């Protein structure tokens with residue numbers, strides 16, 4: 001009997017689902033840990049979904065290398081319940097921010113937080129060719145769209161979406177590329193990325209309606225929200241926050257996509273490694 005690739009895919013999904021649920025049945029009757037397999041060219045992305053009865057909310061963790069935010073999110077699930085969706089795609093021990101996959105001898109790469117858009121031009125800009133002579137054509141777009149849809153399907157029904165992210169928080173610096181060639185690296189992403197600087201508007205600045213910065217909070221720790229009530233809540237609690245405007249620049253990010261559906265979306269940003277700080281942020285969010 002010859003099984004099609006699709007049939008094998010479905011069969012593998014069922015086996016993984018069954019095994020994970022059985023394992024969790026033994027460990028804890030309330031928790032579930034499901035792993036869904038999504039084929040991407042010749043590679044695989046796993047959607048890992050943790051659930052525990054409790055809060056009716058979902059945590060979205062799309063950058064595999066941002067381990068502190070994942071750890072903080074899992075602690076919150078354990079404490080208050082809810083759902084957490086994360087991606088696993090690296091085959092080596094090093095976790096990667098971007099997803100790489102190979103299709104017909106060409107390797108492609110994309111940021112898994114730049115693929116949620118109905119605009120093919122935006123999506124095309126998010127995907128780059130790392131090796132090989134293939135192009136980002138409609139077949140590649142279709143594959144990446146399928147992954148984005150499967151991630152979004154796990155999230156979209158919840159009344160509250162909390163995105164978990166970590167940032168580098170490095171200052172602007174001059175790096176030595178060659179013995180006579182230096183390159184100026186800009187300051188990494190932080191809350192001031194939303195402020196208009198030197199008369200120049202960035203995409204982040206163009207998408208920002210209001211901003212509140214508590215000067216005693218480090219610039220790497222802050223929230224991005226899509227609803228004014230959430231902005232006001234964090235201001236009351238004196239925590240740095242950005243209110244995304246009603247017409248943000250479509251960059252394929254989940255926050256902009258969620259805005260299009262009128263979703264209550266809160267992005268929690270903390271510096272890499274700051275698990276305790278991010279946990280405290282999530283506690284602050286939940287204790288409304």
Ligand SMILES: [Zn+2]
Pocket residue numbers: 063066113164165166
């Ligand atoms: Zn991130």
